[in-house]
Amino acid sequence: MRSNSKNFQVSSDDGANKSYTEFKSTSMPGRVDEFQSFRQKMNDRILGADNRAIKRFFGVDTLTYEPGKLDARTKEMLGLATSMVLRCDDCISYHILQCKELGVTDEEMFEVFSVALTVGGSIVIPHLRRGVAFLDELNERPSKG
Amino acid sequence: MRSNSKNFQVSSDDGANKSYTEFKSTSMPGRVDEFQSFRQKMNDRILGADNRAIKRFFGVDTLTYEPGKLDARTKEMLGLATSMVLRCDDCISYHILQCKELGVTDEEMFEVFSVALTVGGSIVIPHLRRGVAFLDELNERPSKG
Amino acid sequence: MRSNSKNFQVSSDDGANKSYTEFKSTSMPGRVDEFQSFRQKMNDRILGADNRAIKRFFGVDTLTYEPGKLDARTKEMLGLATSMVLRCDDCISYHILQCKELGVTDEEMFEVFSVALTVGGSIVIPHLRRGVAFLDELNERPSKG
Amino acid sequence: MRSNSKNFQVSSDDGANKSYTEFKSTSMPGRVDEFQSFRQKMNDRILGADNRAIKRFFGVDTLTYEPGKLDARTKEMLGLATSMVLRCDDCISYHILQCKELGVTDEEMFEVFSVALTVGGSIVIPHLRRGVAFLDELNERPSKG
Amino acid sequence: MRSNSKNFQVSSDDGANKSYTEFKSTSMPGRVDEFQSFRQKMNDRILGADNRAIKRFFGVDTLTYEPGKLDARTKEMLGLATSMVLRCDDCISYHILQCKELGVTDEEMFEVFSVALTVGGSIVIPHLRRGVAFLDELNERPSKG
Amino acid sequence: MRSNSKNFQVSSDDGANKSYTEFKSTSMPGRVDEFQSFRQKMNDRILGADNRAIKRFFGVDTLTYEPGKLDARTKEMLGLATSMVLRCDDCISYHILQCKELGVTDEEMFEVFSVALTVGGSIVIPHLRRGVAFLDELNERPSKG
Numbered sequence: 001m002r003s004n005s006k007n008f009q010v011s012s013d014d015g016a017n018k019s020y021t022e023f024k025s026t027s028m029p030g031r032v033d034e035f036q037s038f039r040q041k042m043n044d045r046i047l048g049a050d051n052r053a054i055k056r057f058f059g060v061d062t063l064t065y066e067p068g069k070l071d072a073r074t075k076e077m078l079g080l081a082t083s084m085v086l087r088c089d090d091c092i093s094y095h096i097l098q099c100k101e102l103g104v105t106d107e108e109m110f111e112v113f114s115v116a117l118t119v120g121g122s123i124v125i126p127h128l129r130r131g132v133a134f135l136d137e138l139n140e141r142p143s144k145g
Numbered sequence: 146m147r148s149n150s151k152n153f154q155v156s157s158d159d160g161a162n163k164s165y166t167e168f169k170s171t172s173m174p175g176r177v178d179e180f181q182s183f184r185q186k187m188n189d190r191i192l193g194a195d196n197r198a199i200k201r202f203f204g205v206d207t208l209t210y211e212p213g214k215l216d217a218r219t220k221e222m223l224g225l226a227t228s229m230v231l232r233c234d235d236c237i238s239y240h241i242l243q244c245k246e247l248g249v250t251d252e253e254m255f256e257v258f259s260v261a262l263t264v265g266g267s268i269v270i271p272h273l274r275r276g277v278a279f280l281d282e283l284n285e286r287p288s289k290g
Numbered sequence: 291m292r293s294n295s296k297n298f299q300v301s302s303d304d305g306a307n308k309s310y311t312e313f314k315s316t317s318m319p320g321r322v323d324e325f326q327s328f329r330q331k332m333n334d335r336i337l338g339a340d341n342r343a344i345k346r347f348f349g350v351d352t353l354t355y356e357p358g359k360l361d362a363r364t365k366e367m368l369g370l371a372t373s374m375v376l377r378c379d380d381c382i383s384y385h386i387l388q389c390k391e392l393g394v395t396d397e398e399m400f401e402v403f404s405v406a407l408t409v410g411g412s413i414v415i416p417h418l419r420r421g422v423a424f425l426d427e428l429n430e431r432p433s434k435g
Numbered sequence: 436m437r438s439n440s441k442n443f444q445v446s447s448d449d450g451a452n453k454s455y456t457e458f459k460s461t462s463m464p465g466r467v468d469e470f471q472s473f474r475q476k477m478n479d480r481i482l483g484a485d486n487r488a489i490k491r492f493f494g495v496d497t498l499t500y501e502p503g504k505l506d507a508r509t510k511e512m513l514g515l516a517t518s519m520v521l522r523c524d525d526c527i528s529y530h531i532l533q534c535k536e537l538g539v540t541d542e543e544m545f546e547v548f549s550v551a552l553t554v555g556g557s558i559v560i561p562h563l564r565r566g567v568a569f570l571d572e573l574n575e576r577p578s579k580g
Numbered sequence: 581m582r583s584n585s586k587n588f589q590v591s592s593d594d595g596a597n598k599s600y601t602e603f604k605s606t607s608m609p610g611r612v613d614e615f616q617s618f619r620q621k622m623n624d625r626i627l628g629a630d631n632r633a634i635k636r637f638f639g640v641d642t643l644t645y646e647p648g649k650l651d652a653r654t655k656e657m658l659g660l661a662t663s664m665v666l667r668c669d670d671c672i673s674y675h676i677l678q679c680k681e682l683g684v685t686d687e688e689m690f691e692v693f694s695v696a697l698t699v700g701g702s703i704v705i706p707h708l709r710r711g712v713a714f715l716d717e718l719n720e721r722p723s724k725g
Numbered sequence: 726m727r728s729n730s731k732n733f734q735v736s737s738d739d740g741a742n743k744s745y746t747e748f749k750s751t752s753m754p755g756r757v758d759e760f761q762s763f764r765q766k767m768n769d770r771i772l773g774a775d776n777r778a779i780k781r782f783f784g785v786d787t788l789t790y791e792p793g794k795l796d797a798r799t800k801e802m803l804g805l806a807t808s809m810v811l812r813c814d815d816c817i818s819y820h821i822l823q824c825k826e827l828g829v830t831d832e833e834m835f836e837v838f839s840v841a842l843t844v845g846g847s848i849v850i851p852h853l854r855r856g857v858a859f860l861d862e863l864n865e866r867p868s869k870g
Contacts, residue, residue: 042274053259064698090271114778118644121556126815129767187854198839209408235851263354266701332709343694380706404488411846416525419477499843513840549633553789561670564622
C-alpha cells in the first residue's frame, strides 16, 4: 500500500489489517509480532473463502486510506480516532502502527486520543491504556532500519 | 432445547449460553471446550442468585430462538448477524455453534458475515477474524458421533 | 436490482437506499413517499460528489444483498435485524420495504423484531414502535398493481 | 405498576412505555401528551400482534423496575442513566417522567446526567439538551392534582 | 473560541455546541439558524443549573479542540469523523460548521465522510445524507461577510 | 478520594481507574491484583504525558462520583449500570470494586445487573458472566482488615 510500511503490511489487498490482539495482554512481550502473524493468517483465510462482497469490502477499506485531498497521515489519524470511540483495540493498534510509520509523533497521537476521550467518554479509558501500552512497546522495539 | 444440540447445551432454561472466551486467544487449543465449561459454571452461578428479572430474561432469550413462523436455522443466523454488528465475540461463538448444529454451511455463514461487515463496517473485521478462527477450530474437531 | 422492487429503487448502483425519515413522524401521512424522494435526491447528490471510496462502498452495499447461497429474503431479514439492534430508523424502514417486496409476512417480520429486541434490549423498543408504525402505513397503501 | 404513576401509565403489562417523540421537537407544545398517546397506541398494536417472545420481554421490562432490594427511585435513576449513555431520547423522556413521579429532584436528576455525560462523552450532549428541555416542559405543566 | 467563528459560537465556555436539529428535517429552510438558537438556549439552561461536573466537562470539551501539536482544522475533522461513526446528527452538524469556518473544502469533507463510512458501515449512510444536506444548506446561505 | 477505598485507589487525581483486565481470564488467580497494578502503571504513564485535555478529563471523572445530592453509593451504582450497558469489562470491574467498598450488597448488585440486562439486551450476558466472576473472586479474597 505504502512503500515505507511494507514491514507491517501483509498483503496488498488488505487495508484493514486488524488482528486478534484485542484480547491479549498488552504487557506481554511480542504483542506486535503476534499482531502481525495472526492478522496475516486470518486475512489469507478470509479472503481465500472467496465471498465476493467481503473481498470487495476489504478493497474499499484499502482505498479509503489512500492519500487524496487529505494526506495519508490525516486519514490514519481519522482511522485512529474513530477506532478509539468505537472501542476496538485491534483497530486502535493497527492505526497506531500506521501513524508511527507515517511519522505522527507521540504528542500528536495523544491529541488524537484526547479528542476520542472527550467525544467517547470515560468508557474509552481502558482502550486508551491498552493503546498507550501498545505504543510504548512499539517505541521500545529495536529500530527496523 | 433442540435434541441434536444437547452436547452444547448446558441447561434447558438458558438460551443465551454465551461464554467468557471473548478475551481468550482463538488460536489456542480447547477454546470450544473452555467456552462450554465456563458458560455452564457461570450460568449456574447467575441463575442460582435468584434474581427474578434476570431469570425471566434468560427464559425470554431461550424462547426467542424457538422455531415459529421462521425456522430455528434462520433465527440463529439472525442471532449471529446481530451479534457480529454489536461486536460480541462470545455471542458470535455461541451462534456459530448453533448454526453448525442446525446445518448452516460455511458458505452460508460467510454470507451472514458479509451482511454484518457491510452494515457494521471495518470495525467488525477483528470480530470476523476471531469468529472464523473459532469456526475453523470447530470444523477441525473430531466428529461428535 | 430486483425486478419487482423497481418502484422503491432509485438507481441501480445504490444498495443502501436508506433515507431521512428517521427524524420524521411515523404517524404523518406520506412518510413512505417522502422516504423515497429524499433518498433519491441525496443518493444522487452523494454519488455525484465523485468520491471513489464512497461510490465503491455503495456498490458493495448493493452486492451484499444479492441472492447467493442465501436467498434475498433471508438477507433482507438479516439487514432488518442488524438495523434494529443498531437502532437506525431509516435502515429499519428500508429493510421493511424490501422484506415486504419479497413476500415476508407480518408474522415473520415480528419474529425478526423479537430477535432484535432480545439481543438489543429495551433500548430497541422506540425503534420497534416506529418500525411497526411504518409497516402499518405501508400495509394501508393502495395496491401498487 | 405504581399507583401514583397511573396518569402516565398506559397499560399494566407495559414497563417500557417509550414512545415516538425521539424525533419530535422538544420545544413544541404538547410533547408530553404526544409522548403518551403515541406510546399507548403503538403498545396496543405491538402487544396485539401476539408474538410471545415480545410480550414476555415487555413483562420482564416491567418486572425489572419493581422495587426490591433497591427502591423504585434508584432503579428509575439507573434506567435514566443507562438510557442516556445509550442515547435513546424516548427512553430518557420516559425515565425522566418516572423519576419525577417518584420525587427525584431536578438537582438529583442533573447528577444522574453528569454521570451519563462523563461515562458516555460529549456525544451525549445533544440528548442532554433534549432531556432537559423535556424536563422543563414537564415542570411547566399545570399540577396534575 | 476562534475569532472567525463567533457568529456560530454561543459562549466561550462551550466547546460542544451541539444542538437539537438531530430530529428536524434537513430539507426545511432555516435549519442552520434553528440549530444555533436552540443550542444557545439549552446551553444557557444547562450551565445555569450549576452542576460542577457538567460545567467542567463543557470546559474540557472546549479545551480539546484548541490548536496544539495538531491544528484546529485537523481536530475538527477528527471531531467530525468520530461524530459520524457514533451517528450523532447534531454533533455532525456542529463539526461541519466548524470545518467550514476553518476552510475545510467540500472535497476534503467527503474524504472525512469516506473514512467514517468505511469504519462505521452502511448504518452511517442515513447520517451521511443528513450531513450532506446540512452542508448544502450551509453552502447556499448568503455570505456572512 | 474516599478514605476507605485507598487500598484500591492509585492516585488522588484518577477517578476512572479502569484497567486492562478486560481481556484477561476472569478465572485466573490474582485478577484483582493485576487489575490494580496495570491500572496504576498506565495511569501514571498517561498522566505523565502531560496532555492538558486528558488530564482535565481525568479530573472531571473523579469529580463526577463525589457525593453531592446523590450519595457515592448511588453514583457508583449508576457507574456500574452504565458500564454494563456499554459493555466495558474493565469499567464494570472498577465499579464493582467501588460498590463493594461502599457496602453495596451482592443482592443489590444483581438488581443493578438486571436493569443493565433488560436495557442492554442479551448482548450484555457475557459481560454479566465476567462481572459476576470478578465479584466472586473479590468475595473470596481474605479480608483486607
